[in-house]
Amino acid sequence: MAVRMKDIAKELGVSLMTVSKALRGHSDISQETRERILRRARELHYQPNWIARSLVTRQTFIVGLVIPDLMYSFFAEVADGLSKQLGPLGYQIVLANSDEDPATERTQIELLLARNVDGLVLASAQRDWRRGVPHILQDHDTPFVLIDRQPSGANVNFVGCHDEELGALATRHLLEEGCVRLAHIRGPDNPCGAGRLQGFERALRKSGQKHVTHNVVAGGSKEDDGYRGMKELLKLKRRPDGVFCYNDAVAAGAIKAVLERGLKIPDDIAIIGAGNVHYSDLLRVPLSTIDQSAAQMSETAASILLDCMRAKTPPEPRRVLFPSRLIVRESSHRTASNKK
Amino acid sequence: MAVRMKDIAKELGVSLMTVSKALRGHSDISQETRERILRRARELHYQPNWIARSLVTRQTFIVGLVIPDLMYSFFAEVADGLSKQLGPLGYQIVLANSDEDPATERTQIELLLARNVDGLVLASAQRDWRRGVPHILQDHDTPFVLIDRQPSGANVNFVGCHDEELGALATRHLLEEGCVRLAHIRGPDNPCGAGRLQGFERALRKSGQKHVTHNVVAGGSKEDDGYRGMKELLKLKRRPDGVFCYNDAVAAGAIKAVLERGLKIPDDIAIIGAGNVHYSDLLRVPLSTIDQSAAQMSETAASILLDCMRAKTPPEPRRVLFPSRLIVRESSHRTASNKK
DNA sequence: CTGAAAGCGCTAACAG
């Protein structure tokens, strides 16, 4: 059994409180007693019981991170960044994987709240934020920051990028590269997937080019979804020559499907993803993508969360949008001869 | 403020105990009272306070996962597998990133234990397991499973593969492909890195081929380490024609360095990694690797841990070694003409 | 079937 304060106190013939204070560096303990206590505690490998401490202080030094997927390296990067920011301050992170399912996400959030986490970072899988999660979160006054997935018109902390712009940026790039039969393998049915789709469509409308056609196929957020989506596109009589994929994982799947079919990227089909995942320049065909600054995002999310956790009264919600940055690599960069 | 049992009890005019029992489905509560309580609890979105509950039951339903790196997708796969196994049973996972540093790892383990986690999964960064961690773990009787990183001769739960065999397998493959100037970009200075290195050297000795030379360069476990390691190898007068990399991340970095130098893979240099990370067949040059069955590993680790957590008395430590499976892709597969 | 008493390991507030 682990040592408790009581044990140290009894052994040293002082009261439990004296031990408690000494251990936490309270000033009103004599130099000598403090040292005696600290030494003995060290010898016994004493570690304060955080469960007990949390029960009274109402602080757990735990932050919950809810993400739809760990395998997609974008969220692994977020998790990594968050733990690097928060770890040195004594926080640990509880990971909850919603697997892109709104109901699972709800349950996980509830559990996290029941554990009295000090804060929450959510890449939400909710289709409609307003009806899903808010009231659970509002009952508890646990601060939270949404990340990556933008909730439609809710006044909450958010760090991410403007999805519609992102979609438009990717699409304009394909147009500029001379693609005339565009397609989009869309993401999940949530604000994020919807936003990128809208950006795609808006950019097409604005381009004003009459001869440009387009298609949208169902996708998702994972590699498999991209693979299937692209297969479907390849069945079309007039197959696309430029495809914007919801994210890099989807794009990776799409590339696979194209190469299997024996077509060339970008000559036959140009491809662009989103996320700028850390290995995307090492892919079969180095992947063009829209950078979302994952590292900075998690850094910002962490600092907003910290502000909230430290504040007495909840600060005004902040929304930080990082600019979408186009990164052109081989998968979409057509040589002059290929452009029309 | 969140609702407590006390609130429900007062409101319904029953005792706190009755609520507690009803909520946990105790049989000795009348049908009617139970329903009244359950209904009200649901209406109020009551969630039991796990901190309080844990303090008395000594169960947190939290499992700690300590890994040296999240970005290397192998561990992300482990984290994912673990949470998929344990999640449905009501467990959540606290992530602790040791960043390949033994001291950080120790601190993280101590914190996890102070949080009374029910169990621990460790991909340990300790150089020498015996002097590092055991006594911290033995004081607490928290069950734990080591994963991937094999401790030298300690009788504890372990799930992973035989590193020396893995190294030998990779090396034999390179020899069979006709490489004659082998090199190894080694991993961290721990049993795992050491084992793979030994396998490399053993396979070379056994091959008995006199004209085969070899080199070993310092590396690490990340992409950068591989990049730097390969750069160093490329400086040699007689540069290697076959390189075994500690893991896939290192191999990805190595590939980058080779391509930047304008050399061909596998014709000029064959490369093989380890881990069979999920995107390795999508890499610039599809990566040959040794599969370590990440998914099955985490599944097995989870089930061993569960057995321990449920058992009254600690079961005999189990060690499960998965076979290393060679996966040949383009990065090491030389055409006949290239073989000597 | 229901509830009162005691306590998990710790800290806040105050009294000596």
Added chain:
DNA sequence: CTGTTAGCGCTTTCAG
């Protein structure tokens, strides 16, 4: 400077 008292929200034990 040190110690006492009173909980945090829940469960365990045992008496009604």
